[in-house]
Every structure is written in structure tokens, then in C-alpha cells.
Amino acid sequence: MTAPKYGVSGSTILSDPEFFEELFWQDIDQIEIGEFPDDTAFRRFLEITRSKQIPYGVHSPLLRSGSKYDLIQNVYMETEEAWERLENEVRQLSLLGAEYVLVHFPYFKEKVTEDENVHALIENGLRRLHLLQEKYSIPFVCEPKLGLHRSPVGIEYLHQFPVEVWDKYGIKLCIDIGDYLMATGDQILSYLTKWEKYIKMVHLHNVELQPNNYIWIPVHPTHEFNGIQYKIRDLIHFLAKCDDVVFIFEHTPHSNPSKEFIQSGYEWIRELVEGKRV
Numbered sequence: 001m002t003a004p005k006y007g008v009s010g011s012t013i014l015s016d017p018e019f020f021e022e023l024f025w026q027d028i029d030q031i032e033i034g035e036f037p038d039d040t041a042f043r044r045f046l047e048i049t050r051s052k053q054i055p056y057g058v059h060s061p062l063l064r065s066g067s068k069y070d071l072i073q074n075v076y077m078e079t080e081e082a083w084e085r086l087e088n089e090v091r092q093l094s095l096l097g098a099e100y101v102l103v104h105f106p107y108f109k110e111k112v113t114e115d116e117n118v119h120a121l122i123e124n125g126l127r128r129l130h131l132l133q134e135k136y137s138i139p140f141v142c143e144p145k146l147g148l149h150r151s152p153v154g155i156e157y158l159h160q161f162p163v164e165v166w167d168k169y170g171i172k173l174c175i176d177i178g179d180y181l182m183a184t185g186d187q188i189l190s191y192l193t194k195w196e197k198y199i200k201m202v203h204l205h206n207v208e209l210q211p212n213n214y215i216w217i218p219v220h221p222t223h224e225f226n227g228i229q230y231k232i233r234d235l236i237h238f239l240a241k242c243d244d245v246v247f248i249f250e251h252t253p254h255s256n257p258s259k260e261f262i263q264s265g266y267e268w269i270r271e272l273v274e275g276k277r278v
Contacts, residue, residue: 002243002244004240004242004244004245004246004247004273004274005029005030005244005245005246005247006027006028006029006030006246006247006248006249006266006269006270007028007029007030007031007032007057007246007247007248007249008023008024008025008028008031008032008248008249009031009032009033009059009203009248009249009250010023010031010032010033010034010035010059011216011250011251011252012249012250012251012252012253012262013253014252014253015033015034015035015036015037015041015064016037017036017037017041017044017045020044020045020048021048024048024052024054025249025266028054029054029055029246030054030055030056030057030099030246031049031054031055031056031057032056032057032058032059032102032201032248032250033045033056033057033058033059034058034059034060034061034062034102035059035061035062035063035064035066035068036062036063036064037063037064038063039063042062042063046096046097050097055097055099056097056098056099057098057099057100057101057102057141058089058093058098058100058101058102059102060086060089060101060102060103060104061085061086061089062089062092062093066085066089067081067082067085067086068104069104069107069109069145070082071083071086071103071104071105071107071125071128072105072106072107072108072121072122072125073107073108073109073112075107075109083128086101086103086132087132089101090132090136090138091136093136093138094136094137094138098138099139100138100139100140100141101138101139101140101141102140102141102142102143102174102201103129103140103141103142103143104143104144104145105125105129105142105143105144106121106122106125106142106144106154106157106158106161107144107145107147107154108147108151108153108154108157109147109148109151110147110148110151110153111151111153118157118160118161119160119161119162119165122157122158122161123165126165126166126168126169126171127169129142129169129171130169130170130171133170133171139172140171140172141171141172141173141174141200141201142171142172142173142174143173143174143175143176143201143203144158144173144175144176144179144180145176145179146179146182146183150182150183150214152182152183152184155179155180155183155184155191156183158195159191159194163194163195166198167198171198172198172199172200172201173195173198173199173200173201174199174200174201174202174203174248175192175195175199175201175202175203175239176203176250177202177203177204177205177230177232177235178203178205178206178207178216178230180192181207181230181232181235182207182214188235189234189235189238192238192239196241196242199239199242199245200242200244200245200246201245201246201248202239202245202246202247202248203248203250204219204247204248204249204250204251204269205217205218205219205249205250205251205252206218206219206220206223206229206230206232206251207229207230208229208255215252215254215255216250216251216252216254217229217251217255217257218249218251218255218257218261218262218265219232219249219251219265219268219269220261220264220265220268221264221265221268233272236269236272236273237272240272240273240274240275247269247273249262249265249266249269
């Protein structure tokens, strides 16, 4: 079994080129980033990663003008246009050293109509991702997401999807613990156990619920007993048992967390994963 690794997401700086250097935390293994403001910013990021010899993966879309949710349903653009844009990204990234491409899949903005076959929609997307993966020799990682208005349907549809069908296409999964906790609550481990073999990435953040919104906040041990945030200790212990998994710290800066708060959460997760704390 390969030891877990740790990464930092561009979400922590909202992919702002002025703060690229802040992504390279002490002893970090890789960076995951996407939604660059423009190609110039992406090229600058590449220069930094090469100088530091830190690998990177791309959370699609590469640029903010790209498609983030449209591979199954038209959310912001036509589905075929989304697939065309994705292939253009993958073609480029396969030549520029990206370790993987992460996509929001399966993403359903809401329940499908009764005459639509959910399993067929998911399998068709898997088939297309597999073909791109083979064509450009770059791995895909799929991240199931909440839909509109925190709809859990995409996560539910994946839970109902046959493992043996998923297995045919050689695609790994990313578990966003915030989305999964909001979708499944105390049942989260029963949802994840089914997919344990395929979990490659974990997006780490807790959730601050607001009247009409929510934001991603850094993980931290104080959340285990404050009665407000989700408890994640047992979840981390479970995910740490997945083979070759990468824990990606993916909060956003909206809560203005201190560097000390972020660092202590980072150290806590590493201790949990490495068995130095129970």
C-alpha cells in the first residue's frame, strides 16, 4: 500500500497569480489548480512549479471561461461544447506535464425526468472520459458534486451506480468531504465504503453555513467539539486507508483564516493520516 500524499488547492488563493507562492506549503507533495484568469497566469504558474520541482494536477476548467458542470447536463453551456473544450484542455495539458485532470462528474443540477436513464448518462460520460484518458495518456479523476440549491442527486445517482460498470473504465474518484457531508450526513461512510477502491483524491475543507449560502473553511481540530462544523476525524481515518490517496487542502479565503489556523489544521490532518494521533 502506497503512503498518502498531501496537496494544496488553488482555491485557497482563488487562483490569483499574485499569491502563487503561497500554494507551496512546507513538505507539500503537489498542487491542484484550475480556473486561471488567463493563459499568461497559467504559464507563470508552470514556471514556478518547474523551478520548485513540485508536480501539479488541473481541476478543470483550466481557465475561468471554461466549463465546470456541463458534461452530463447543460448548466452554463451546451454539453457537446463542454466536451470539446475539455478535450482541448487535455490535449494541451498532456504536453505540459500535468499529473491528472479532475472534472466535476457526475454532476446533475437537479433530478432527471422519468424518461431519462441515469445509469446510461453516467456510463456514456465515463466512456468518453476513458477515451480521452487513453488518447492523451493522462489520468482523469471524477469529483461527484452537489447540484443546484445543494441538491444531493448527483451523489445519490453515483451511489446507485453499479461498481462493476464503473470498474470497466479505469477512472478514479475524488471525494469532496464538504459536499458529501452535506449530502449524506451521518451516513457518509456507508456511501464511501462502496467506492473505497477507487478513491484517489480527497478535497479537504469544512463548511460554514450562511443564511443563503455556504463557504469552505480550513479543517481544524476545534471543529470536532464546537457543535457547529462537521466532525471529520473518523472520516479522515477511513480515507487514510485508501491506497495511494492524496489529501488536497481546499478551503477558500472567504473566511479570512489566519496562517496559524491553517497550519495547525494541516498538521492535525497529517497526524491523523499518519497514525500519530487517534
